[in-house]
Amino acid sequence: MPEFLVTFEGVEGCGKSIQARLLYEYLQSKGISSILTREPGGSDISERIRDILLDRRHLDMVPYTELFLYLASRAQHTQEVIKPALAQGKVVICDRYIDASVAYQGEGRGISKNLIKQLNKTATGGLLPNLTFLLDMDTEIALKRIEREDRLEMEGVEFHNRIRSGYLKLNRENPERIVLLNGMRSIKQIHNEIKDIFEARMMKLE
Numbered sequence: 625m626p627e628f629l630v631t632f633e634g635v636e637g638c639g640k641s642i643q644a645r646l647l648y649e650y651l652q653s654k655g656i657s658s659i660l661t662r663e664p665g666g667s668d669i670s671e672r673i674r675d676i677l678l679d680r681r682h683l684d685m686v687p688y689t690e691l692f693l694y695l696a697s698r699a700q701h702t703q704e705v706i707k708p709a710l711a712q713g714k715v716v717i718c719d720r721y722i723d724a725s726v727a728y729q730g731e732g733r734g735i736s737k738n739l740i741k742q743l744n745k746t747a748t749g750g751l752l753p754n755l756t757f758l759l760d761m762d763t764e765i766a767l768k769r770i771e772r773e774d775r776l777e778m779e780g781v782e783f784h785n786r787i788r789s790g791y792l793k794l795n796r797e798n799p800e801r802i803v804l805l806n807g808m809r810s811i812k813q814i815h816n817e818i819k820d821i822f823e824a825r826m827m828k829l830e
């Protein structure tokens with residue numbers, strides 16, 4: 625199996641985690657060795673960083689602290705989990721990755737996107753996803769799907785609209801890697817499209 629990293633991106637509640645899990649279960653059922661992991665988090669150290677990032681009490685966290693914590697989590701997770709799994713020939717499915725920092729800390733918080741892209745490269749050693757699924761939908765409808773509220777979910781609708789447009793810009797800049805999917809359809813319809821696109825991409829690599 626060639627190295628294959630697939631990531632899921634999109635605003636809160638758009639269906640990333642459920643679609644990542646469905647793809648993982650599908651690959652398992654086909655006997656394709658894979659792992660399902662997430663950002664921030666995915667390793668012991670990174671999950672501890674996740675707790676700091678999402679803690680509702682940390683309302684005074686400044687944008688650069690947020691950015692560097694995400695990058696710290698990403699550096700550890702990439703080195704400790706993603707790269708070893710890829711080296712073992714596993715497909716790695718990751719719920720959020722580099723694009724989330726460009727959308728959230730760049731478009732959302734106003735930090736230079738070029739700086740973030742540069743720091744992403746440093747944190748990951750330049751590891752890019754082979755394929756990214758961007759689930760796009762109305763942010764208010766997406767937010768209504770989720771019950772709990774962490775620190776970032778507490779932001780207003782304008783913030784989330786900036787994230788959405790940040791992601792759409794990334795899709796326009798990287799139309800080959802980042803596949804735009806309409807997240808308003810049923811879970812099954814979206815899963816079927818993801819399966820088809822994934823298989824077509826894998827076949828090209830094999």
Ligand SMILES: Nc1ncnc2c1ncn2[C@@H]1O[C@H](COP(=O)(O)OP(=O)(O)OP(=O)(O)O)[C@@H](O)[C@H]1O
Pocket residue numbers: 634635636637638639640641642643769770807808809810811814
């Ligand atoms: N296509 C869909 N149609 C209707 N409901 C959906 C759809 N996809 C996901 N949901 C529901 O919306 C909720 C959020 O889905 P999920 O946790 O996968 O989103 P997420 O993008 O991972 O959110 P977060 O950014 O908070 O991690 C879940 O309850 C899920 O069952």
Ligand SMILES: [Mg+2]
Pocket residue numbers: 640641642719
């Ligand atoms: Mg999720």
